[in-house]
Every structure is written in C-alpha cells, then in structure tokens.
Amino acid sequence: MPAQPFACGECHMILADKVDQCPRCPTARVSTDWQGFVIIMQPERSEIAKRLQVSQPGQYALKVNIY
Numbered sequence: 001m002p003a004q005p006f007a008c009g010e011c012h013m014i015l016a017d018k019v020d021q022c023p024r025c026p027t028a029r030v031s032t033d034w035q036g037f038v039i040i041m042q043p044e045r046s047e048i049a050k051r052l053q054v055s056q057p058g059q060y061a062l063k064v065n066i067y
C-alpha cells in the first residue's frame with residue numbers, strides 16, 4: 001500500500017511527497033489521515049474553496065483528521 005501524502009490540518013493543502021510541514025502554515029499539524037481529494041483551480045469561483053476557506057489554487061483534502 002503506497003504511503004499517503006500529508007495534508008495540512010490548517011489549510012487542508014495536500015503536501016508533496018515526503019513533505020511533513022505545510023509551507024503556508026509551518027506551525028500547523030499535518031496528517032496522513034484525510035479524505036476527499038479535490039483540485040481547486042479557481043478558488044474565487046469554487047464553493048468548495050469557500051467552504052475550506054482556500055484562497056490559493058492547488059490540491060486539497062476535504063477532511064483532515066488530526067489526532
């Protein structure tokens with residue numbers, strides 16, 4: 001089973017392979033336990049982006065479980 005990348009618990013961004021710290025929120029906790037992969041191209045036009053409070057295009061997880 002391939003390792004799942006980390007997702008940021010703060011901004012929900014899915015991080016690059018082997019990266020365990022979010023470049024946007026370095027103090028935020030990250031988790032490999034997340035669900036719902038979404039690619040947001042135009043945050044200003046996206047309902048999901050509004051719900052996740054995303055302002056930058058990128059790859060995001062809908063739900064990040066932080067323990």
Ligand SMILES: [Zn+2]
Pocket residue numbers: 008009010011012013022023024025028
């Ligand atoms: Zn983040």
